[in-house]
Amino acid sequence: MSVLTVCPYCGTGCQLIVNDPGTGERVIGYSKSPVNHGKLCIKGYSGLSYNFSRERLKHPLIKKNGEFLRVSWEEALNATSTRLLEIIRKFGPDSVAFQSSAKCTNEENYLMQKIARMIGTNNIDHCARSCHSPTATGLITTLGAGAATGSIKSLEESKTYFVIGSNTTEQHPIIGTAVVSGRKNGKNLVVADPRKVQLAEIASIHLQFNPGTDVALLNSIMFVILEEHLEDVEFIKGRTQGFAEFKKEIEKYAPEITEGITGVKPDAIRETARLIAKGKPTSILYAMGITQHIHGTENVMSISNLALLTGNVGVRGAGIFPLRGQNNVQGSSDMGALSEWYPGYVPVDSPKVGYLEDLWKRVLPRKKGLSLSEMFDAAADGSLKAIYVMGENPLVTEAAISDVERGVDNLDLFIVQDIFMTLTAGMADIVLPASTSLEKEGTFTNTERRIQKVNKVYESPGEARPDWWILNEVGRRVAGMSNYGSPEEIFEEIGRSVPSYSGATYDNIYPIGKQWPINSDYPNGTEILHAKSFPIGRGKFVPVRYGPAAETVSEEYNLIMTTGRNYFHYHSGTMSRRADLLSRESPEPYVEISAEDARLLGIKNSQTVTIESRHGSIETKARITDKVPKGVVFVPFHYDESRVNRLVGKALDPLSKIPEFKVVAVRLLV
Amino acid sequence: MSEAFIAISKDFEMFGSVEREGEIIFDRVGEFDEISEGRSRYAPKEFLMQRNENVLLLKQQEKKAVFGVMSCDLKGFYLMDKQVLGKDPFYTERRKNTLFANFVCNEPCEGGFCTSFGGPVLEEYDVQALRSGEKYHLLVSEKYDKYFRNYEREDGAFFSKFKLEFGSKMEALQVDGVENRITWNSGLWKEFASRCISCGACNFSCPTCYCFDLYDDGDERKREWDSCILSGFTSSSAGNNRKDLDERLRQRFYHKFVYFKKSKDEYLCTGCNRCVEDCPVGIDIKEVINHNYSGE
Structure with a gap:
């Protein structure tokens, strides 16, 4: 047995081969992969044994009198559908909500959002809300596409890396090594992070700024660029809009003024500005350090401003790289498993939804659904009656957990589909046992928009089933969805629903994947976005004003x-x-x-x-x-x-609804 | 070699290096022609030490024959023997029951430095094959001689001559005495540590690394390939003796070039270059050998 598939961990999307001719499994990186060139991190090499854990869920379970009882699939599926349909009949479709998963395939995310919408609700969301929703909101506003503008491979051609709010060597290790190797070869590296992460240790400059002051920091860098006339005049003139108004805002952020906010010395800011603007092409890498703030979307737009100001978009070696935390955050967002977008980032209130109505032969809801962070509040106040969670563990990962617990406690029906009895699954009324990504077929889209084929390595334990199979069964029962015989059939429909996926087939993305958009104009995919123009025409400067984080230190919480x-x-x-x-x-x-x-x-x-x-x-x-x-x-x-x-706490970014995981005032007691 | 292959297959389960998905890996093979002569993607050490297994149960070991092993990878087993043969029952049982047929490379590979450690022609082997045009020259150990009765005998002269020519194409590094040149406080270790991401690839790819972790899983006690780069490796209740990454990287190289040399009179390296190839940040073991320590 020898199977080529994709690592189930971070959004880098390393391709690996699992080989076992009866000698025990051997995991190697796929040397032909343009993503990882045969390399892996410790999670790829030594992280797959959860597949064989004796704690895997092997049978459907229904809770009766506080205890889980093993039931047949037929019984579990019927209970799921009957109870969901009853709630919908009594309280309407907006009384149910679905939480999809960035750990699941594109096909599965597509199915789950389709079920929600065919039932008549946009209450569909997933953990991208808590990681990169500001990226989607921010970059769609400024550039027209909420995704990395370049490729991992193109990082080799950067002269300067600006890494902000990303512990790259730990969170996206193989991307981190591109930066490490680049630095070793003499490239510039600026790391902006409150923590002294590994990249900071080898950086040309480490800006150890105060958490939550990103906008002040970025605006002051841009202040120096303008002050010293280092901006890309031609790019600004030819490719952008809104510069004058943006400039007016930036003029308030002299580094001598922002020092009091960010804690960073003006000299370091000036040097950073010169490296970014003169050492082109510059690529900007960011992650949760930028997004998980009540100003997350503004932070992202600030980064976009910086890239536009210096002409660092659309060129190899330059670009904006939002590093996706989970294996398929990009794909699950592309699939529209988000409460404000249909597949392909079509806003729920857009006339374009009509196209999907024709395709799915159903009148579809046009009102924004509940975001992940809002679902549990709606459950607590009684307006939401049922939540169906796939491959998520919100009782551990959501902000303000006591409110999440209160919400779940108040539900009439809580369905959890997972590979383990998580804390969240333990609270469920119905538990559906799922296969891992090494036990099924499908596609993941990595952090550089590369759609890659996921293949089955192992058999599922017991009666565990692939998520797409379970959703197909549920969808047929509750939403009158037509039957899908295989993930490939679902993928074909994705090609018809999401324009940037239209040219992708299981055959033509094999073996090394292709970067979207893949369509008749770009049958081999698109390595660098925005090379000639932006989907919105001109790139948009958005003036961003610094505002403090929701929480600040006090004498008590210091x-x-x-x-x-x-x-x-x-x-x-x-x-x-x-x-x-x-x-x-x-x-x-x-x-x-x-x-x-x-x-x-x-x-x-x-x-x-x-x-x-x-x-x-x-x-x-x-x-x-x-x-x-x-x-x-x-x-x-x-x-x-x-x-x-x-x-x-529960403070949310008003634009993207992401909670502020990165700035919490606390005290330590011994 | 098809005839011997058939004869061996009567007594052994047959494995070989084969191309799958564009990589040369090890799989079951039915005939000799399936075997790829290209360089395999990895050293097949799982034939002797499984990546993860229950140590409370040593099953009867099937006899396995593995064709297409590279000389540098096979050399690794002869080095491991010095440490674990006779001590580790799993390794020992499998070693006894596994026949390795190694191919001697005709041309030097990129980056490899096997001539620095006596390669590519090995002095110890089961079946050693060297292609010359359409034909293989063979060296066969006594243990497996019975499968090769109909083959021409080699006195080794062809191999010696080949080795000399090969050596002129791949110059040997100055390994001798590295155990005395290497220095504890060299700047190399910190420089390596600034780049290393602790992925473990150097250990997992190494044909001589044999360390494993032991842990309990329900009613099983398992061992799994370990990496000395990780801080949990050999840690005690007070944590790891080698607290910092540079100390752990230094330990890896000291083990290979100092400690093993002093205790077993061999360097624990075969010049396969696999750790360099799999390292995502380009840490190069050749630098440890070549480095000018006294000039620091």
Whole structure:
């Protein structure tokens, strides 16, 4: 047995081969892949054993009197459909909501949003809401497409890397190594991050700015570019709009003024501005450090402003790279598993929805649905009666968890489809056992828009079934959806629904994938977006004004906590914590704290501490490190035994509805 | 070699290097012609040490014959033997029951440096084959001689001559004495650490790395290939002795070029270059050999 497929972890989308001729499995990177050139990180090499975990869900379960009972698929599917239909009949389609998954395939995300919309609701959303919704909202506004503008391969041609809010070597390791190797070969590297991440250690400049002050930082860089006349005049004139108004805003951000906000010395800002503007082509890489703020969309638009100002779009080696956290965040967003967009980012209130109505032969809802963060509130206030979750663990990963719990408690029906009995699945009325991505066929779209074929390596345990199979069964029963015989049939329909996927087939994306748009004009896909023009004509400068984060420190809550992932784990840890080496490397929850803060608080390494925010408290162990500066602590969110999201508040970015996971005022108690 | 292949297949399960999805990997093979002579994508050490297995149960080992192993990869097993043969029952049982037929490369590969460690013609082998035009020259060990009764005997002269020619095309590195030249406080280790992302590729790809982790999984006790670059490797209740990544990288190279040399009189490296090829940040073991330590 030897199968070429895609790594199930981060959005890089490394291709790997699993080979087992009866000698135990061997995992190798696919050397022909333009993404990873045969390389993998530790999660690819040693992270796949969750597939064989004895804790896998093997049978459908229905909760009766507080206990899960094993039932047949027929019984589980009938219960799912009967109860959903009853709620819809009584309370209308907007009383149910669906949470799709960036860990599932394009085909599965497409099916789930189709079910929701055929029922008559846009209450469909997924975890992209909590990671890159500001990217979609922001970049669609400024450039016309919410995706990376270049390719991973084109990073080789950059002269300067500007990495902001991305711990690239830990979160997108193989992309990180492109930057590491580039730096080794003498390229410029500016890292803007409150934490001293690995790339910061080798950077030309590390801007260790205060969490939540991104706009002030970026605007001051652009102030210097304008002050020193380093902008790309020709590009601004020929390709953009809105420059004059934008310039007026930027003029307020002299680095001497922003220093008080960002904590960054003016000299460092000036040097950064010169590197970015003179050391072209410059590629800008960002991740959750930019998006997970109440100003997330504005942060993204600031980055877009910087790229437009310096003419760093549409050229090899330049570009904007929103690094996607999960294997298929790009694809699940492309599929329209979001409450404000139909497949292909067609706004729900757009006349273009008519095309899908013809295709699906159904009148479709035109009103914005509930976003992920709003669904649980609607459940708590009783307007939402049922939630169907696929491959997500919101009881660990959503902000303000006590409110999530309250919402789930108040539901009439909670359905969870997963590979493990997660904390979330444990709360469900019906649990549907799913196959992992190594047990099924489909496609993932990686962080550079590359649609790649996912292939079946292993058999599913017990009665676990691929998510597309389960959704197909549910869709037929509750939405009168026609039957799909295979993922390929679904993919063919995706080609008809999403223009940028129209030229892709299972055959022609094999083996190394193609980057969308793939259509009759670009049958081989598109490596660099916006080379000649933008989908919206001219790139749009948007003046962005700095505003503070939702939470600030006070005498009582004197530290800023940021949350995120570490190298060894992924999301709520359901997969990575079931892999031997990964769980050994990072076995338990912790808080990173600076030596100085630890000394002031009398905290020793590995000591158990209580972290309190205005919203809740958790216990965890202290890890003293020079990675975080004084005044800042970092807590990973992988651990369900100590859920850091208890501490995160409910403040949302008004434009994208993303919660502020990156700035939480806390205090530590011994 | 088809005739011997058929004879061997009567007693052994047959495996070989074959091309799949554009990569040369190891799979079951039915006939000799399926075997690819190209360089395999990896050293097939899972034939002796599975990536993950239950150590509470040692099953009867089938006899396996593996064709198409590269000389550099096979050399790795002879080096591992010095540490684990007779001590690790899994390795030992499989080693006894596995026949390896190695191909000697006709031309140097890019980046490889096997001549620095005595390659590509090995002094120890089961079946060693060297192509010359349409024909193979063969060296066969006593243990497997019975399968090759109808083949021409080689006295090794052809191999010696070939080795000399090969050596002129791939100049050997100055390995001798590296155990005395290498320095504990060299700047190399920190420089490597600034780039290393702890992926483990150097260990997993290495034909001589044999370390594993032990852990309990329900009623099974399992071992899994480990990486000495990780901080959990050999850690005790006080954590890892080698707290920082540069110390762990140094340990890897000291083990290969100092400790193993001092205890077993061999360097734990075959010059296969696989760790370099699989490393995503280009850390090059050749630099450890060539580095001017005294000039630092």
